Amino acid sequence: MADTPEPAPGDHAGGTGHPDPATEAFVTHRNLLFTVAYEMLGSAADAEDVLQETWLRWTGVELGEVRDQRAYLVRITTRQALGRLRALGRRKESYVGPWLPEPLLTSPDVAEDVELAESVSMAMLLVLETLTPTERAVFVLREVFGLDYSEIAEAVDKSQAAVRQIAHRARAHVAARRPREAVSPAESRDALAAFQRAVQTGDLQSLLDILAPDVVLLTDGGGVKQAALAPIVGAGNVAAVLGRIGGSAPLLPAQVNGCPALIVRLDGEIDTVMAVHLDGGLITGLYAVRNPEKLSHMERETTLRR
Structure with a gap:
């Protein structure tokens, strides 16, 4: 996995050697969170930074008040990635020559998951570059990760009705530009x-x-x-x-x-x-x-x- 934040040496419950619940939840979902951030940003380095920011915010959350830890962590990650995506857009404006996503060496199991492989392919990441930051976040969370509209609405700070409209618009935009047929x-x-x-x-x-x-x-x-x-x-x-x-x-x-x-x-x-x-x-x-x-x-x- 990419160099995402590791729990600090003291992050153990009562010195028993077992990770505390916050650390355990973060580690459980770390690969998912990295994938969300990477699909939104097209940059592994920026995705890692987003995960560090997510970890810092997660450690300040009262876990007893969190109903769905996965959804909550995805929400934090999405919000951090959205802020970074807007800053990344400004950097790309002064980039010399074509800007391409940061390539990742992936394991064979990624290719076997056709939907995941398509979503992280260079071609699809370049299509996602043509969406607005909010459209990109909504598309990724809905079409790739299958989040409910209510969860996405909280992540992007929009109403569910607005999110449905954004999702429809983003789907149509991507459908017009994606490959015509799947390749085995x-x-x-x-x-x-x-x-x-x-x-x-x-x-x-x-x-x-x-x-x-x-x-x-x-x-x-x-x-x-x-x-x-x-x-x-x-x-x-x-x-x-x-x-x-x-x-x-x-x-x-x-x-x-x-x-x-x-x-x-x-x-x-x-x-x-x-x-x-x-x-x-x-x-x-x-x-x-x-x-x-x-x-x-x-x-x-x-x-x-x-």
Whole structure:
């Protein structure tokens, strides 16, 4: 799991070695809370900060007055994430080149949960970027985590009627932009293997065969690493860029955000993480993250939960 807050050494009941109820509840739901924060922010580092803020507020809560600890913790996390999301939006305005979510190395079980995998995929996180902060929070809490409208209303400080309207609007917005058909894990693996072979051999025709005509390549260097400052669009243009990689560096398959991806390592260090988005059997999106500040969660798996 990501480096979310650990209970302090003194957080034990009566020195018995057992965690107190507040610590136990937080640890039980920690992976869920991280996933909520990450889906709202697209940044693991910011999600971890949100969890620390959630923990600090949780320790001041009178547990006897909490009816549903999971819902209460999600509410704290959502409110903290909303505040950070608005600040993150201002940071993105001055970002150099395309901004991509921070990639996470995920375990195979994430890919097996089709809904969870889609919700944390690079493609979906970029769709969520087009929502307002409140729309994003409502969509994530309702569509991904299945919270009741009453719980969401408390989390975003809106009436239930307003939340229902926001949810309807967000669903329609996302539906117009999400993939047209689901791709099975086996199809994803096969497509990734074919893509990997084509890139490593520099086989232009094989690349063109697997790339959709309107494929888009986004590269995020954050102004630190060389990257295209605008999207590269079209199979011919994308294939020309990928063809230059050839055998210059090994490409290692991985599961990133629950989806197929390739990792480029140079001198033992991760240089690039390229997530692949499939639709209709063809690659429609490629998301290459090179900004070193965004690659710290690629050395070990992050546990995501719904």
